[in-house]
Amino acid sequence: MQWESWVPNKVNLLVWRAEFARIPTRDALVQRRIPIPTMSCPLCEVDDENLKHLFIGFGFAYGVWSFICKWCKVDPFCAFDFKDLLLLCDNIGGNKWRKKIMRGIVMVTIWVLWKTRNAKVFQQKTSRVGEVVAEVKSFSFLWIKNRSKFKNVEWKDWSDFPLYICN
Known part of the structure; x- marks a missing residue:
């Protein structure tokens, strides 16, 4: 996995740990012999929660990735x-920064999905797809503006099309 400098370390670490299936999803907790009341996904309550289901395999995640x-x-x-999520940025054309921005957006999306899952588990907070996408847009804007060479990024342009800064 490539770490992105414009993305905070907490996001890089989460994605790195997820790549090796080392985040505490419910199936991972059961494999470590930690008793939990249910294996079902807290967001959809239909299937068992595992890494693939949480980030790829259910309707909520699919809706977020579509947006x-x-x-x-x-x-x-x-x-x-x-790992296919992490390869998404390699399949887009363009220069190095275009790929770095796309990789960072994928990482931020993974982090926000994990935060949404944790808010549901620990605070019983329900979120909608649009709220998650808005959070991805705002966090990624904040971090790219303050942690990269792109200091002149404007919110209006970023919220319409984030890869405009690489054209």
């Missing part, structure tokens, strides 16, 4: 496992 693809003006993709 992210539309926002970034990239073709919708099909991911079969978590």
Whole structure:
């Protein structure tokens, strides 16, 4: 996995740990022999929660990724496992910074999905797809503006199409 400098370390660490299936999803907790009341996903309450289901395999995650693809003006993709998400940015054309920004947006999306899951588990807070996408847009804007060479990024332009700064 490539770490992105414009994304905070907490996001890089989460994605790195997820790549090796080292985040505490319910199936991972059961494998470590930690008793939990239910294996079902806290967001959909239909299937068992595992890494693939949480980030790829259920309707909520699919809706988030669909909006992210539309926002970034990239073709919708099909991911079969978590590592496919990390390869998404390699399949888009353009220069080095275009790929770095897209990789960072994918990482931020993973982090926001994980935060949404934790808000549901620990605070019983329910979120909608639009709220998650708005959070991805705002966090990624804040971090790219303050942690990269792109200091002149404007919110209006970023919220319409984030890859405009690489054209």
